[in-house]
Amino acid sequence: MKQKKSFFLRVRQDFQRHKWKYLIIIPIIVYFILFEYKPMYGIIIAFKKYRSSLGIAESPWVGFDNFERFLTDSYFWRAVRNTFTINILDLIFSFPVPIFLALLLNEVKKPWFKKTIQTVTYLPHFVAAVVMCGLIENFCLSQGLFNDIIVWFGGERSNLLANSDNYYLIYTASDIWKSAGWGSIIYLAALAGVDQEQYEAAKIDGAGRFKQMMYVTLPSLMPMISMKIVLQLGKILKGGGQKTLLLYQPLTYDVADVISSYVYRKGMGDGDFSFSTAVGIFNSVVNVIFLLAANKAVKKMGESGIF
C-alpha cells in the first residue's frame, strides 16, 4: 500500500520543478488579495452609517436600516424591473448579433472586403459612451437625423427620446451598434481554430454552405457561447448606469429608471456610501444566484459552464 505524499511535500516538489511559474503568478495573487479580497471588509458599512471623519471601524451600526430604506421604497421595485428588462433585451437582441456577424464574416472569401467590414464594425467600440449618447440625443430631436429618416418614410416629427415607447428600441439598438463588431472578434478567433477536415467531411456528406454552418461551425462555437451566456446572466442586475443617466429623462422614468440611476437620485447628498453599498450587496446577491443557476443549467445541457 503506497502512502500518498502529503500535500505540502507535493507542493514543494512542484515548486522546485516549476519555480518561475509560481513566481510569476505571485504578483497577480497579491493584486487579488489586496484589491479584491481585502476591501471586502468594507462591506460592513452597509450595516453602518458611514462617516468619513470617523472611518469604517468607528462609524455607528444601524443594522438593516439602509436595506429597509430601499426595499420599502415605492419606486425601487420598478427600477429593478427596468434593470431586468434592459439586460434581458440585451441578451435576446444584442447577444446573438456578434455571433451572426462572425459566422457571416467567416464565409467571406475576399480578404479586403472582410477586413474593411471588420474595421468598420469595430470602430464604434472606441467611441466613448458619452459621445455616443450626445449624438443620439441630437439625432432624436425633432429636427434631427432620425426624424428626417422617419419623415422620409412618411412619418411625423417628434422628440424621440421623450417618449417611453421608443426608449428600449433606442437603448438596445445603440448597444448593438456599439458592441457588435468588437464582440465578434472573439468568435472569429474561435472559428479560425475549427478543424478544416470537419468541413471537408461535411462536404463529402453532401452538406451545402448553410448546413455546414449549422452542423460544423455553430457547434464549435457552443462552448464559447454558453460561457458568455452564463457570464451575461451573472450581470443581470448590473449596469445601465452611465448610459441610462445620459439618455433618460423624467418623461421616460417609467421604463428607463434603473437601479443605479434611481439610487443616484436618492443619494444625491454627496457621500452616502452606506446606502449605495447596501444596494450593491442586493445587486450582487441576485447576480450570484443567477450566475449559479445559469451555470448549472448550461452544464445540464451538456455544454461547459464556467466552473
Place this chain on the structure above:
Amino acid sequence: MKKLIALLLVAIMCLSILAGCGGNTDDKTIAENNETTQSGVDSTDDSTEESTDAPKVEITYPLTDASDITWAVRDGLDLHADYFEVSESPFHTGLATHTGVNIDWQFVPIGSSASAWYNLLLQEETLPTIISGTNLNYVELETDGLIYDLTAYLPQYAPDYWEWLNSDEEILNSVKTIDGKILGFFNGRAEENAYDAGPFIRKDWLEECDLEIPVTLEDWETVLRAFKERYGATLSMQKGYFTTFVAMASGTGAMGGATIKFYVDENGKIQCAQLTEEWVELVHTLQRWYADDLIDPDITSVSKSKLLDKCLEDEVGLTFFDAAFSSRIPQESAMIGSTAEWIPIGYPVKEKGDEVKYSEYISKVHLDQCTVITKSASEEELITALKLLNYGYCEEGLRYWNFGTEGVTYTFDDNGEEQWTDLILNDARGKTNAVNRYSVLNSEVAPSVQLAHYAEIRYDEITQEAYAIWKENCTTAQYKVPELRYTSDEETMLSDLLTAIDTYLEPMVKKYIMGQLPFEDAYADSLEALGLSQVIEIMQTAYDRAYGN
C-alpha cells in the same frame, strides 16, 4: 582617468537629485509686515450674546503676529486655469499680502475627484487649519469634534463677519445650526443681484407683427400664436427652467412647476405649490399651448448650447435665459449676419400690476458652501484664521474679494464708486477672464459678500438692464422657503420622500403637457400617499425652529 570622470558625473547627478528635495516654499507667500497693530484684542469678552451695545472690535490689516495657515480648498477658490502655482495667481498672492498672513494653499490635484480627495483628507492626523468648499458636511464634522464651533469667537475675532450676520435676521437664522451654533464662514449676495435669469423675446418680430411687449400670460399666448403663424417659431428654454415653470408661473399665482415645490404663505406656514388651483390652471394652459404647437417639442431635452442654436436659427421667438444671454446673443447674431434683436422682458403675470411671487431667485446666503476652521489649529492659529477669514467681510476686504486691488484693478471714480482700470478692461483675454483672475467672487464658496455694485460693473449695460427689468414687482423673497436646517434623520427621510414624490410628479405632469397621457385628477391623493404631509411637517418644524413664532 575615465573612472574619475565617471565618479564625478555620478556625484553631480546625485547632487541634482537632492536639489529637487526642497521644502514647499513656492507655495507659501511671504507677507509684508507693516507697522499697524491690532487693537481691542483683549478688551471685549467672548460672549455668545448679540450685544449690539458693545463697541465693535476693529481689526486692522495687514495683521502682525500672524501664524502660518494651511488652507485646503475643495472647490470654489481654486487657481484660475491660467495658473499652475500660487505665486503666479494675483488673487492668492494679493490676499496674503493684504492680510499679512502666510498661507499655504492646498488644492485638489488635477484629475482627482474632489470628494475622494476630501474623504482622504479627513482621515489624516493633522488637518489643514482652514477648509473651504461645497458639501463639507460641516455639521457632522463638528459633532465628530473635527472643527471648531465659532459662535463664541466671532464678536471678538471676526467682528465684521459678526456684524454682517446680525444685519439681517434671515441670514443669522439660516446660518445657525439646530443647536444655534455658527460653524463657519458663509458666502452672501446682495439682494439686488438676486434675479439673474428671466424671459427674452424677439423685438424685431414683435414690431413686424405690430404687437406690444407682452405683460400677462394671455399676452404671451397671443404673441406665441402670432410667432407660430408667421415664423413657425415656438417657446423654448433649457429643460431645467422648463421643469420649474419659472418662466410661466411667476405672476400667475402658481408657485411651482413639474417638480414638487413649497412656498411660505403670509402666516408663516409652508404650503405646497402643486396643491393650488392656479397651478392646475397653468398646467392645463401649457397643455393647450403644446397641443397647438406653441411649445418646442424638444423642450425636455434642450441644453444651453442647443437652445442658443435654435435661437440663432429663428426657431424660437420667446425664451428664458440667464443674464449672460443678453450680451452673448448680439455677438453671435452678428457673427452669422442676422438682424435679430432680443430684449429682456418682465416675468408674465395674470393681470397687469400683479406681483411676481415666483421667479429665479438666488438666496442671500448659501449654506451648502462653507469655510471652516479645524481643531488641528492651535489657539493662535485659530485666532489668525478667524481674522484672516473676517477680512472678506470688512470694508477693505469686501472690495478686495469683489474688485481686487485699488490702483491695480480698480479705481474710484468721481461718485466714489469703483470702476475697473485699463488693466482689466483692456485685458487680452477679455474683461471676464481678467476679473476672474483677480477676484473670486463668482464662487459661492468665497468667505465674503457679493456687492450690488459688483454685478453693476461686472456685466455690461444690456445685462444690467435685464437685471432691472426682472426685479420689477418681484416679491419672490417673501414667499421663498429659506434655507432650512434639518437633523440627520430628518434629512434622510426628506430625501427619500422627495425622490419618490418627484419620480411620480414630474413624469405625470410632463406626459400630460406633451399629450401622452391624460391628467390624473386625483394627483393630490397620490402625492398624499407618497408622504407629502410628512414632508410639509418636517419642513414646518425646521422653519419654526429657525424663525419660530
